[in-house]
Amino acid sequence: MLNSLRFLSRPLRRAAAVLLLSLAVSLLLSAALPPSALASGSWLTFTEADVPETPGFLVQEYTGTVTVTFLGDCTLGGEEKTRNSAAGFFRRIEQNGMDWPFRNLLTLTGTDDLTVANLEGVLSDQDLKKVSKKYNFIGPTAYTEILKAGSVECVTLANNHSHDYDTAGYRDTKAALGSAGVAFFGTDCLAVWQNEEGVMIGFLGVSGSLSGNRAKDYQKKAELLHSMGCSAVITVMHAGTEYNYTPDPYQHQIVSQAVRAGSCLVVGHHPHVVHGFNIVDGVPVAYSLGNCVFGGNSRPRDFDCLALRAELRFEDGVLSNIALHFYPLSLSGDSRVNDYSPVFLSGEDAARVLRKMKDSTGYDLGVFEDKEGAVVTVPAP
Secondary structure (H helix, E strand, O other): OHHHHHHOOHHHHHHHHHHHHHHHHHHHHHHOOOOOOOOOOEEEEEOHHHOOOOOOOOOOOOOEEEEEEEEEEEEOOEOHHHOOOOOOHHHHHHHHOOOOOOHHHHHHHOOOOEEEEEEOOEEOOOOOOOOOOOOOOEEOHHHHHHHHHOOOOEEEOOOOOOOOOHHHHHHHHHHHHHHHOOEEEEOOEEEEEEOOOOOEEEEEEEEOOOOHHHHHHHHHHHHHHHHHOOOEEEEEEEOOOOOOOOOOHHHHHHHHHHHHOOOOEEEEEOOOOOOOEEEEOOEEEEOOOOEEEEOOOOOOOOOEEEEEEEEEEEEOOEEEEEEEEEEEEEOOOOOOOOOOOOEEOOHHHHHHHHHHHHHHHOOOOOOEEOOOEEEEEEEOO
């Protein structure tokens, strides 16, 4: 792991950084899908088979803060039967344009280093056969422009809707994102972000649960990210019981595995409602951010959700602490129906969301301020 390299002398670390960084990055770039053109740094998306077998390397001794915004469930599209619905996502985008969904969140997504959202559905222009299930979500590949307009540089595909149109739909989604320069990761691939100073942050996606071979595969991916030189590894989980306000055993199982694998932060979604925060063996965990731009439902049961801004502080290339800012949101600017454009909450509305969080896990985030959110700072595990 990279943290063990801090015991090398400063001159050695600098010399190794200069010689090895450019070589390792060039090798990784040759194996990766096209990096995002939106991020302040560079993105790599790859599978384990794509990564050359090279030893770990030193990043430059970056001292500073990397700001990452996390958003919950985002369905850019919906069920096919809602394509012509007056209250559906498709009609709303036709009327208001691609910048409509994330327009109110740009004060976060447009001022950070990178934004990561859960893309829950398929992007394809083909006439595909949907798999047999209750809900199947799809939108055209042009909807990648919604992500770009919202300054969303990366999405997780580790969820229960990325294969709604089987393997062909999943393949089309990844191709559309790659063509648009939007990075992604899932249960079958990883993503690494690197800033200009060389510090690297790795992202792991988990959907459903982690046990048996799935747990072994996850641990192997985590080890790979550490061996590549990631100064921080973040696990994004899609798990829990829908519309249940308390974390379930599967979420706790994933968190335990993530802590064991050396994750510095775990961020979740899937229940479609807000869950609370906790610190597990020194690792901060946000169990569920709820929905965000959710085209899958015009009248959701619960409009409350969260945006999370994580400020990762590095000292000489080593993670020292994480400041977490929780921002209560409504998934709609209209309290009666989903208009698919989330807004910030304040006052009693924001306090209501924080009470839900406390009731969920028992952790009290304390004072909320409109510009700073509810803040907790956690030393690096």
